[in-house]
Structures are given as structure tokens and as C-alpha cells.
Amino acid sequence: xxxxxxxxxxxxxxxxxxxxxxxxxxxxxxxxxxxxxxxxxxxxxxxxxxxxxxxxxxxxxxxxxxxxxxxxxxxxxxxxxxxxxxxxxxxxxxxxxxxxxxxxxxxxxxxxxxxxxxxxxxxxxxxxxxxxxxxxxxxxxxxxxxxxxxxxxxxxxxxxxxxxxxxxxxxxxxxxxxxxxxxxxxxxxxxxxxxxxxxxxxxxxxxxxxxxxxxxxxxxxxxxxxxxxxxxxxxxxxxxxxxxxxxxxxxxxxxxxxxxxxxxxxxxxxxxxxxxxxxxxxxxxxxxxxxxxxxxxxxxxxxxxxxxxxxxxxxxxxxxxxxxxxxxxxxxxxxxxxxxxxxxxxxxxxxxxxxxxxxxxxxxxxxxxxxxxxxxxxxxxxxxxxxxxxxxxxxxxxxxxxxxxxxxxxxxxxxxxxxxxxxxxxxxxxx
Numbered sequence: 001x002x003x004x005x006x007x008x009x010x011x012x013x014x015x016x017x018x019x020x021x022x023x024x025x026x027x028x029x030x031x032x033x034x035x036x037x038x039x040x041x042x043x044x045x046x047x048x049x050x051x052x053x054x055x056x057x058x059x060x061x062x063x064x065x066x067x068x069x070x071x072x073x074x075x076x077x078x079x080x081x082x083x084x085x086x087x088x089x090x091x092x093x094x095x096x097x098x099x100x101x102x103x104x105x106x107x108x109x110x111x112x113x114x115x116x117x118x119x120x121x122x123x124x125x126x127x128x129x130x131x132x133x134x135x136x137x138x139x140x141x142x143x144x145x146x147x148x149x150x151x152x153x154x155x156x157x158x159x160x161x162x163x164x165x166x167x168x169x170x171x172x173x174x175x176x177x178x179x180x181x182x183x184x185x186x187x188x189x190x191x192x193x194x195x196x197x198x199x200x201x202x203x204x205x206x207x208x209x210x211x212x213x214x215x216x217x218x219x220x221x222x223x224x225x226x227x228x229x230x231x232x233x234x235x236x237x238x239x240x241x242x243x244x245x246x247x248x249x250x251x252x253x254x255x256x257x258x259x260x261x262x263x264x265x266x267x268x269x270x271x272x273x274x275x276x277x278x279x280x281x282x283x284x285x286x287x288x289x290x291x292x293x294x295x296x297x298x299x300x301x302x303x304x305x306x307x308x309x310x311x312x313x314x315x316x317x318x319x320x321x322x323x324x325x326x327x328x329x330x331x332x333x334x335x336x337x338x339x340x341x342x343x344x345x346x347x348x349x350x351x352x353x354x355x356x357x358x359x360x361x362x363x364x365x366x367x368x369x370x371x372x373x374x375x376x377x378x379x380x381x382x383x384x385x386x387x388x389x390x391x392x393x394x395x396x397x398x399x400x401x402x403x404x405x406x407x408x409x410x411x412x413x414x415x416x417x418x419x420x421x422x423x424x425x426x427x428x429x430x431x
Contacts, residue, residue, distance in 0.1 A: 047077045051091075051103035058099050070098035077106055084111040088124055096131040104128055105163045112167025113174075125160040132156035207259045214255055222248035243290055280312035281339065284319060291323045293335050300340035301371060311426045314402050315339060315373045318410070321395045322375035322422045332381025333419065342370035342425055370408070370427045379418035399424065 055070030073094025080087040088107035095104045108124060133149075133156045135141050143149070222245050229241035279287075281301060288295045319337055326335055396412050399422075403410040408426040415421055 044078065044081070047080070047102070047106045048074055051077055051094075051100065051106065054100045054102040055094070055098060066098040070094045070100045070103070073098070073100060073103040077103060080107055080110045081114065084114045085120070085124075089127075092127060092131045095128065096134070097136050101159060104131070105159060108160065109163035109167040112164045113171045116168060116171055121164055125164060128160040129153070129156040132159055218248050218251050218255070222252070243292075247290060279316040279320075280309060281315060283316060284337070284339065287316070287320060287323070288337060291327070293323060293326060294333075295323070295335040295337055298336065298338040298340070300338075308428060311371050311406065311428060314406055314408075314426055315371055315424070317402065318373050318399050318422065318424045319375055321399055325395060326375075326377050326420075330377050330380035330420065332384030333377040333379060335375065335377045338372075338374045338376075340372055342372045370425055372423070372425050374421065374423045376415070376421040377419045396422070 051074030052071065055067060055074055059066040059070055061067070073091040076087045076090040084107065088104065088111050091103040091107045094100045105128075108128060111124060112121060133153055225241045225244035225248060229238050229245065232238050232241065281299070284299065285297060288297050319339075323335070323337075326333060396410075400410045400412075403424050403426060406426050408424060410422070410424040412420070412422045
């Protein structure tokens with residue numbers, strides 16, 4: 001049988017021979033139903049099956065050169081997403097020799113989606129047009145058949161332009177979807193910034209409310225204490241009034257500091273931290289003296305010797321809150337406050353060496369790496385009057401959160417003698 005010239009003529013000839021072979025064997029080459037079922041398969045498998053179906057429709061089932069190169073081109077589509085350019089080039093022999101269309105078109109579409117370079121797509125489009133336009137073997141090409149050659153050239157141009165256009169359209173859609181996702185994230189970020197701004201405004205309002213309410217009441221307490229201190233002749237009452245006035249002044253200073261922190265925004269935060277001096281270990285003896293409790297203080301660490309201000313402030317707040325709880329729940333109890341350094345834990349003995357500089361083995365111990373604070377009180381005095389002080393139940397929770405934020409731990413529990421112990425450890429590397 002003489003090979004027809006031109007793309008459409010070649011396709012008609014191959015299809016006619018395939019139908020003839022199918023009729024001779026008593027089989028019909030119907031592939032419509034399998035193709036429809038293949039559309040539901042995964043994107044990696046469906047193109048391969050479509051290319052195989054194309055090769056079978058065009059070249060039949062007899063194993064020859066055309067079927068071989070067509071099947072190889074179809075199988076190469078498995079790697080089209082990883083190596084789009086190489087897979088497309090591998091499918092061109094299937095188009096040139098085996099007259100298949102799906103494999104090279106799918107390869108060119110994948111190339112347009114994943115590697116959309118203009119020069120690369122232009123060269124690949126020319127290669128596809130050439131493989132489609134020129135017949136196999138090349139000796140069958142007749143230049144003088146102008147009408148058929150023109151139709152085949154138009155088909156070749158459409159065959160190369162369609163997958164490129166579709167691939168670029170899909171890539172543009174993906175880029176738009178990615179841009180929309182970026183815009184959505186930006187909007188969410190703006191919403192969070194707006195929420196933070198609202199929180200800042202609310203904090204400033206709360207700061208004003210705190211200053212107006214609390215500062216006014218504390219100022220009245222300070223004024224009343226000052227009046228009692230001046231008018232009374234009892235030395236004990238005068239000392240108590242002086243203590244109340246000093247506590248009121250300190251409370252106002254710390255309140256002013258906290259109000260400044262709440263109202264600070266951005267660069268003003270650093271200035272807000274300088275509104276009032278922050279307490280550290282040097283303030284502990286004064287705090288204990290003003291607590292009006294029977295306290296034994298054991299301080300084994302000099303303030304600022306080896307730690308940080310953040311850790312020392314956390315230790316001070318822990319002692320302050322513990323003494324407040326003792327006044328509320330265990331009036332008249334004996335209290336012991338101990339502050340010492342925590343040495344590196346010995347993995348063999350499972351314990352530290354204790355207080356820094358407290359024994360003759362100090363030269364053998366390793367450098368302290370943290371601070372331990374322990375407040376222990378005995379059972380309350382049954383004859384003491386329980387003060388009616390309000391409590392929110394959040395003191396120990398706040399201390400535990402402060403310790404955890406610094407990388408430390410806090411333990412609070414009852415003792416066997418009816419007392420209570422609060423023990424906190426803070427690493428010096430925090431803050």
C-alpha cells in the first residue's frame with residue numbers, strides 16, 4: 001500500500017489499516033468507554049493511558065517500529081512533571097514516526113506549565129511543528145503539493161500552539177491563586193495588627209482607669225497615715241503609721257511604673273521602664289522588715305553578683321507574693337526566707353552543691369547557674385486574728401507562669417506540720 005502524503009493522509013491510512021486488521025480478527029477498535037473511565041484516575045496515570053490509547057488507535061496492536069516508539073513516548077509521560085523538557089523531546093519520535101499526538105502535546109503542555117521560558121517554548125513549538133509536518137520517511141515529502149502541505153502546516157501550528165496556550169493559562173491561574181493567597185495572608189496580618197492596635201488602646205484606657213481609681217485610694221491612705229504619724233504620741237502607732245505611709249509611697253511608684261508600661265507603645269516602652277526603679281535582691285531585707293511577720297532571712301547571694309535583673313526581680317516578686325499569702329492565710333506563723341545559688345546538678349549524685357560560698361568545699365563546686373528562692377512557714381497561730389483581705393486566687397498561678405517564662409520552675413505545697421512552702425528556681429541565663 002502506498003503511503004499517503006501529508007499528516008491527514010498518513011493518519012487516514014494508518015487508521016484504515018488498523019480498522020482492517022481489527023475486522024479481520026473479529027474485533028472492533030472501540031476505545032471510547034475506557035477513555036472515559038481513565039479520566040477519573042490520577043493525573044500522573046491518565047496522560048500515560050491516553051497516549052497509549054492514541055498509539056493503539058493510530059498504529060494498531062502489531063508490534064513494529066511505529067508501535068514501539070509510540071509506546072515509549074507514552075511511557076515517558078510518567079516523568080513529565082520532574083523532567084518536562086527531556087520528556088517532551090523523548091515524545092517527538094513518537095509523533096514523527098508513530099503519528100501520535102497526545103504524548104507530545106501533553107509533554108508540551110507540561111513544559112509550558114512548569115518551564116515557561118519564551119525561547120524554550122518557541123524552540124519546542126518549532127520542533128513539534130517539524131515533527132508533525134514532515135512525513136516518515138522524509139523521502140515521501142512532496143513540496144509541490146501546496147494545498148495539502150498548507151493544511152498539514154496549519155494543523156501542526158494549531159497542535160503546537162494549543163498546549164502552550166493552555167499551559168500558560170493554567171500557570172497564570174496558579175499564579176493568580178498564589179497571589180490571592182498572599183493577599184489573604186496580608187489581610188489576615190492586617191487584621192491582627194488592627195487587633196493589636198485595639199488591644200493597645202484598651203490597655204491605655206485600663207491604665208487611665210487604674211490610675212484614677214487605685215492611685216486616688218492609695219493617696220488617701222498615705223495622707224491618713226501621715227496625719228496619724230503627726231498627731232499621735234504613741235511610739236508604736238507612730239512607727240506603724242510611718243510604715244503604712246512608706247508602703248503607700250512605694251505602691252504609688254510601682255503603680256506609676258505599671259501604668260507607664262501599659263500606656264507605652266513601640267519605642268516608648270524603654271522610657272516607661274525607667275519611670276520607677278525595679279526591685280531586686282537588695283530590696284528583700286526592707287520588704288521583710290515591712291511585712292510585720294516573724295521572718296528569718298537567709299540570704300546567700302549578693303544582689304547583682306552573678307545574676308540578671310530579671311531573675312532578681314522574679315525572686316523579689318516571689319517572696320513578696322508568698323509573704324502576702326502568709327499574712328492572709330497563716331497569721332502569726334513563723335516564716336523562713338532563703339535565697340541561695342543553685343550549682344550545676346551532679347549527674348552521679350543527682351543534687352547540687354548547695355549555697356554558693358557557704359562551705360569549705362566551695363573550690364571544688366562548679367559555678368552556680370541559677371537562683372533558688374524558698375519561703376517556708378509553719379502552722380498559723382490560733383490566737384491571731386485572720387485579716388479580711390481580698391484575694392483573687394491567681395497569685396501562685398502568676399508566680400508559676402513567671403518562673404516558666406524564665407525557664408525555671410516553681411513548687412508550692414503543704415508541709416507535714418501544717419505549714420506551707422513555696423520554692424522557685426530561676427536560671428541565670430534567662431532575661
